[in-house]
Structures are given as structure tokens and as C-alpha cells.
Amino acid sequence: MKSAKSLQIQDIYETLYDHFGPQNWWPGDTRFEVIVGAILTQNTAWQNVKKAIENLKREGLLTPGALHNAAVEDVQECIRPAGYFRVKTKRLKHFMNFLFEKYSGDLDRLFSVPTQLLREELLNVNGIGEETADSIILYAGGKLSFVIDAYTRRIFSRQGIIEPDAPYGRIKKLFEDSLPEDIGIYNEYHALIVRLGKDICKTKPLCSKCPLPPCSLE
DNA sequence: GACCAGGCACATC
DNA sequence: GATGTGCATGGT
Numbered sequence: 001m002k003s004a005k006s007l008q009i010q011d012i013y014e015t016l017y018d019h020f021g022p023q024n025w026w027p028g029d030t031r032f033e034v035i036v037g038a039i040l041t042q043n044t045a046w047q048n049v050k051k052a053i054e055n056l057k058r059e060g061l062l063t064p065g066a067l068h069n070a071a072v073e074d075v076q077e078c079i080r081p082a083g084y085f086r087v088k089t090k091r092l093k094h095f096m097n098f099l100f101e102k103y104s105g106d107l108d109r110l111f112s113v114p115t116q117l118l119r120e121e122l123l124n125v126n127g128i129g130e131e132t133a134d135s136i137i138l139y140a141g142g143k144l145s146f147v148i149d150a151y152t153r154r155i156f157s158r159q160g161i162i163e164p165d166a167p168y169g170r171i172k173k174l175f176e177d178s179l180p181e182d183i184g185i186y187n188e189y190h191a192l193i194v195r196l197g198k199d200i201c202k203t204k205p206l207c208s209k210c211p212l213p214p215c216s217l218e
Numbered sequence: 219g220a221c222c223a224g225g226c227a228c229a230t231c
Numbered sequence: 232g233a234t235g236t237g238c239a240t241g242g243t
Contacts, residue, residue: 037224038224039225041223041224041225042224042225042226043222043223043224043225043226043238044223044224044225044239044240044241045222045223045224045240045241045242046223046224047223047241047242048223048240048241048242049224051240051241080239080240081240081241082239082240082241083223083238083239083240083241084225084226084237084238084239084240085238085239085240086238086239087226087227087237087238087239088238088239091226126226126227127225127226127227128226129225129226129227130225130226131224131225131226132225132226135224147224149224149225150223150224150225151224152224190224191224193224194224197224198223198224202222202223203221203222204222
């Protein structure tokens with residue numbers, strides 16, 4: 001038995017997919033690159049994160065062992081373009097310490113942990129909050145965990161489907177209860193929301209170009 | 219030059 | 232428990 005909100009959430013997925021097509025996220029060649037990107041993109045434009053990732057790759061630091069052993073100053077210099085470079089270096093190091101102390105630096109072992117427990121463990125790492133944890137689980141681990149972000153709040157509150165200040169977990173549960181348990185859909189839906197947010201539904205929205213039903217701004 | 223970007227931790231009340 | 236603040240670079 002699906003609520004009206006669930007049906008809207010399903011309809012909006014169809015609309016966005018038809019409008020934008022598949023987004024093929026996450027941009028990144030390896031699981032480890034996805035994890036690093038998830039931390040670096042916190043409150044930061046992906047454009048800037050790309051430069052940081054390229055720097056890390058060029059310096060040979062984009063593997064668990066290399067990043068774990070890298071000097072703090074070297075990491076800072078690579079990720080400077082992504083902003084918050086001091087805090088983000090700490091956050092990367094916190095994750096590496098967790099990965100090596102608990103899983104010997106082995107991502108296969110990390111992602112063999114059941115999703116719920118994995119999420120709790122990631123949230124215990126200083127610097128990994130709910131969105132970053134869910135991004136890592138979904139896009140690096142390929143496991144079911146819907147990602148909520150600022151765009152999701154903005155777009156779906158304007159649609160009258162959620163309260164703008166609803167807790168993260170409530171929004172996440174609404175999406176997960178509304179959608180089939182399908183990695184491809186979780187993957188594409190969040191990516192499509194970001195696409196809509198970046199292109200159209202910004203703080204200054206271009207509502208004339210929005211494929212969604214009329215919202216509270218129109 | 220102001221404003222924004224695919225958050226999070228921590229201080230303070 | 233709610234609210235405020237620091238963190239930093241680069242594009243519009």
C-alpha cells in the first residue's frame with residue numbers, strides 16, 4: 001500500500017529519467033576513487049574535486065596503501081583545489097586509519113559487511129556523516145542505501161513532498177519505502193536529483209526549464 | 219565582490 | 232535538542 005507521496009516520488013523518477021537520461025554515476029574509475037571523491041565533495045562543487053583527484057592520481061596517492069602512508073603535507077597540497085584542504089586531509093586520514101585498523105586496508109572486506117552495520121561503522125569515522133556514508137555504500141560498495149543531499153531537500157520540499165528541515169533519516173526512509181530495492185534506481189535517482197539541482201533547481205531556480213510539476217515557487 | 223557548491227564536527231546556549 | 236560557526240577553493 002503506497003502513499004500519495006510514494007507515487008509522486010516514483011513519478012518524479014520517471015520524469016527525470018525521461019528528461020535527462022541515465023547519468024551513469026559515480027564518476028570515478030575505482031571504488032577507492034569514489035570513496036575519496038565522496039569525502040572531497042562535501043559542500044564543494046565537483047568541478048573542484050576533479051582537480052584534487054587528478055592531483056592525487058598524478059602523485060600516485062589514489063590507492064589505499066599509498067594514501068594511508070602519504071605525508072599530511074603532500075595530501076594537503078594535492079587536494080587544495082577542493083577547498084577545506086586541512087579538514088579534508090584529516091577526514092581522509094581518519095577513514096584510512098579505520099580501513100587499515102579494522103579491515104587491513106581491504107575494500108572487499110569492508111564492503112562484505114552487512115549494509116546496516118557498515119553504515120554505523122562509517123558514521124563512527126570522524127568526518128563521515130550520513131550523506132557521505134550513504135554515497136560510499138551506494139556508489140563505491142554497490143549496496144542499497146539511498147543518498148539524501150541538499151538538492152533533494154530543496155527540490156522535494158518545493159514539491160510539497162517533504163518538510164525542508166525534516167531529519168535526514170526520515171527523508172531517506174521515505175525514498176527507500178517508495179522505491180523498489182534496485183541498485184540501479186537508487187544510483188540513477190540521486191544522480192538525476194543532483195543533475196536537476198545543478199542545472200535548474202538552484203537557489204535561483206530556472207523554473208521555466210524544470211520538467212517537474214509546478215512547485216511552491218511557481 | 220557577493221554568493222554558491224553533491225557536509226561535517228564542535229561550541230554554546 | 233536546537234542553533235550558530237569554522238572550514239577554503241574556484242566558478243558565476
